[in-house]
Amino acid sequence: MQVQKETEVQSSGMPTAVQLAAINAQAKAELTGEQVYVFSLRLCDDQVDRDHERFDTAALPQLAKLFIGKTGIVDHKWSSDAQVARIFAAEVVKEENVSFIKAWAYIRRGGRADEVIADIEAGIKKEVSVGCAMGFAMCSICGGEYGNCGHQKGEYYDGQLCCAVLKEPMDAYEFSFVAVPAQRNAGVLKGFGNQRCLKELAEEFGAQAEYRQLCKMSQLGLQYRKELENGVVRLCLALDLGAEKDVLQNVVEKAAAEDLMKLKGALEEKFNQQMPVVTQLGGCGGWDEEIESGFLI
Numbered sequence: 262m263q264v265q266k267e268t269e270v271q272s273s274g275m276p277t278a279v280q281l282a283a284i285n286a287q288a289k290a291e292l293t294g295e296q297v298y299v300f301s302l303r304l305c306d307d308q309v310d311r312d313h314e315r316f317d318t319a320a321l322p323q324l325a326k327l328f329i330g331k332t333g334i335v336d337h338k339w340s341s342d343a344q345v346a347r348i349f350a351a352e353v354v355k356e357e358n359v360s361f362i363k364a365w366a367y368i369r370r371g372g373r374a375d376e377v378i379a380d381i382e383a384g385i386k387k388e389v390s391v392g393c394a395m396g397f398a399m400c401s402i403c404g405g406e407y408g409n410c411g412h413q414k415g416e417y418y419d420g421q422l423c424c425a426v427l428k429e430p431m432d433a434y435e436f437s438f439v440a441v442p443a444q445r446n447a448g449v450l451k452g453f454g455n456q457r458c459l460k461e462l463a464e465e466f467g468a469q470a471e472y473r474q475l476c477k478m479s480q481l482g483l484q485y486r487k488e489l490e491n492g493v494v495r496l497c498l499a500l501d502l503g504a505e506k507d508v509l510q511n512v513v514e515k516a517a518a519e520d521l522m523k524l525k526g527a528l529e530e531k532f533n534q535q536m537p538v539v540t541q542l543g544g545c546g547g548w549d550e551e552i553e554s555g556f557l558i
């Protein structure tokens with residue numbers, strides 16, 4: 262699942278000697294302390310956020326490593342390397358009961374980068390959006406996979422608040438500065454894979470009518486599919502192909518709709534060829550009882 266969180270620039274300035282060595286381990290060309298501007302970021306922590314999610318404390322060290330070397334867009338008009346910041350160090354810091362990833366990033370000074378640096382200094386470019394991919398979301402109530410256990414984030418169960426604990430760091434993505442304060446309450450951009458349902462998205466973007474229309478159409482589609490399956494099973498039974506009804510049902514459930522349509526066409530043709538014979542033999546008693554009412558072919 263993709264996770265996107267907001268974070269903050271904390272401190273900034275000239276790099277230390279140790280930092281400069283770390284920067285040069287990432288940079289293409291050898292840089293001097295005067296050429297770079299360093300700032301630190303507080304990335305993910307292990308506290309429950311407003312989405313009722315938190316990063317697993319034990320997952321933070323691995324996640325910190327994944328952020329090293331990741332770049333950030335600091336200027337939407339970016340046209341050269343100067344507008345790109347790069348994380349050169351990240352570690353887990355524990356303050357009281359909170360563990361968080363502290364990352365350090367650098368920007369090459371000069372040109373438009375200086376404007377970006379001035380914005381960071383002035384606090385204008387203060388908020389940063391970071392993204393990562395986590396392999397597992399655990400329900401804090403039952404320890405099962407969140408989304409499959411029935412518990413809901415933000416709900417209380419026996420006085421305990423349910424949250425999703427994000428585990429198994431898989432990847433970290435580029436970060437970007439977000440406009441302040443425009444997106445303050447606009448919601449953090451979070452692609453949450455299968456945990457973010459279409460209904461929620463429709464509500465968020467005012468597409469409820471379209472969503473309802475789609476639901477209706479999909480219901481009709483499902484109904485058609487079911488009728489198609491039933492039709493094929495009935496024809497197979499009517500033609501006495503030798504397979505049990507249960508077996509036939511299992512087969513048609515797994516078949517693609519296109520194949521079912523073709524199969525139904527072929528079976529119908531065969532059925533029509535055999536029908537006169539069946540009639541001559543005195544009716545269709547052998548398969549009549551298998552036909553459910555309302556689905557007569």
Ligand SMILES: [Zn+2]
Pocket residue numbers: 400401402403404405410411412
């Ligand atoms: Zn649960």
